[in-house]
Amino acid sequence: MKLHRGLAEAVILALEDIFIKNRQADKVVEKVLKSNKKWGARDRAFIASNTYEMVRWWRMILYCDGFDVIGNHYNMWRLFGVWQVLKPIHFKLDTASELPGWSELADIDVTFVSDKYTEAMGIRKIAQSVPDWLDETGLKELGSVWDREIAAMNQEAPLVLRVNTLKTTVIDVRKIFGVEETELVDNVPDAVMLKKRQNVSLRDSFKMGYFEVQDAGSQLIAPFLDLRPGLSVIDACAGAGGKSLHIASLMENQGSVLALDVESRKLEELEFRAKRNGTDILRTRWISSDKTIKELTESADRLLLDVPCSGLGVLRRNPDTKWKLKPKFLESIRMVQWDILSKYCEMVKVGGKMVYATCSILPSESEDQVKRFIDAYGAEWKLIKEHRTAPYMDGFDGFYMALMEKY
The missing domain is CATH 1.10.940 (N-utilizing Substance Protein B Homolog; Chain A)
Known part of the structure; x- marks a missing residue:
């Protein structure tokens, strides 16, 4: 050209x-x-x-x-x-x-x-x-896998949609874009991958809430909560609420979804998206202090903690992260993660379940935090299962998720 x-x-x-x-x-x-x-x-x-x-x-x-x-x-x-x-x-x-x-x-x-x-x-x-410190950290935490992981992270990410099953079906969304221009994603039932990059937000079907843009790996997190209609669910680090909307969809708009976040601006965006998605069971609440969490003690059948993290699992989409991220931030965010996990878990009822999730490839933000939690709170909590996605393994962004049950 x-x-x-x-x-x-x-x-x-x-x-x-x-x-x-x-x-x-x-x-x-x-x-x-x-x-x-x-x-x-x-x-x-x-x-x-x-x-x-x-x-x-x-x-x-x-x-x-x-x-x-x-x-x-x-x-x-x-x-x-x-x-x-x-x-x-x-x-x-x-x-x-x-x-x-x-x-x-x-x-x-x-x-x-x-x-x-x-x-x-x-x-x-x-x-x-990559910066020196990140190369050293990746090698230290992942060993020989680091070579494959960082090479995969430097590839362009695919464009994946999550079909909003409250309004339409995977079959109909594929027809909107042309079946020959789309692909299904194995083991991610609501996902449709587009073969060509495009600005889908300009389409009427997007404005009508038929789908959201969401990586296939991210789409595995809400189902990991073991959901069913009628449950009381809290998404405690909701952000703009992509996973909150997915939860409401999986619950067939029956029950309750409470989206919490420390940034009220993001919750305002979520309220708009919920209306577009036809979600009736979702409400939002700003976390103004620890008092907000205490007021919700033992109120949730399910709790999602998609905690703040380094974002090293989504470098394909946000490559500037590796230049802006600093080692001190990584140290501080681990403390934030632990603070959230050890305090917010109190919102779960006895017999309820919690998912701890990150979009990081680093065990220190993920597996290690869950191990520390079970070591400290094993008298009340048990780890049911863990799952990790990675570009080099399955082509998904790098997510970690752990399902735990309170007893």
Whole structure:
């Protein structure tokens, strides 16, 4: 594809917002794509793909430009040009990109860049484009699996829908997109995978609540609660409520779902989504203090704790996380997870069940936290089962879930 200066400028603007202004990549790309209504689908695809690719392979790009220090000051034009040289090599494309004669790209040495790429492929943290500390942490916690895990995390994630069975069926949603343009997902009954990326939020069927965008791995969490119609369920870290909506759907709109969160803004979004989804049994409540949790003591038949985490299981979708995440945050979030698990469990009735879940690939945020909990509270709780998903194993995002029962 011929490089157009206007599109290159859009990518560079996005990168400046992400790396210099420290803004969230998906929000930045969304904003940039809305900035020019004259761009066609191909233009938008170029901007989005090149932005995400450069974020994903940022350290490798820097290395091939002659740097191995991730700082705050970059020559974005040069790095954009370096990526255009690297892209056909890295993705093994048939045709090489020819750099245009723009002054900003004039001093890029293609041979130097190519030679540096060969060097980079022999250094895992450069080849897979991760910070030193993350490479060390992944190797320490996952051992030899880390190589496969991080390589899979650098692949583009598929676009998966969760069909809202309160309003429609998997068969009908496949017809909306074209059966030949969709795929089913083994062992995830409400999932439909789209073969082509697209903005599904513009479709009337989305606005009518026929489906939500939700990774197949994430869709396994709500069923893990062992739900049935009529139960009282609390989703205590609900956020914008994708799993709360799934719970209500699985309960066939019978019973009660209480979505809690410390951020009231997210709960407002959930209330809107619940109306769109035709969910009548869902209500929200803001967690203003520990008092909110105490008031709900032994009120839930089922409790979902999809706790805050590093997000290292969803790097395919949020590649900027690996550049913004710091070791100190990882230490602090483990403490937050333990605080939530050890306090919020009191909301479960005797005989009730709880799922602890994370979107992290690290055992220290997942399996280790559950083991610690059972060691401390084994007189009242027992671990029934655990499950983990991972891109390198099943193609899903990296989720962990554990089902425990109170007795």
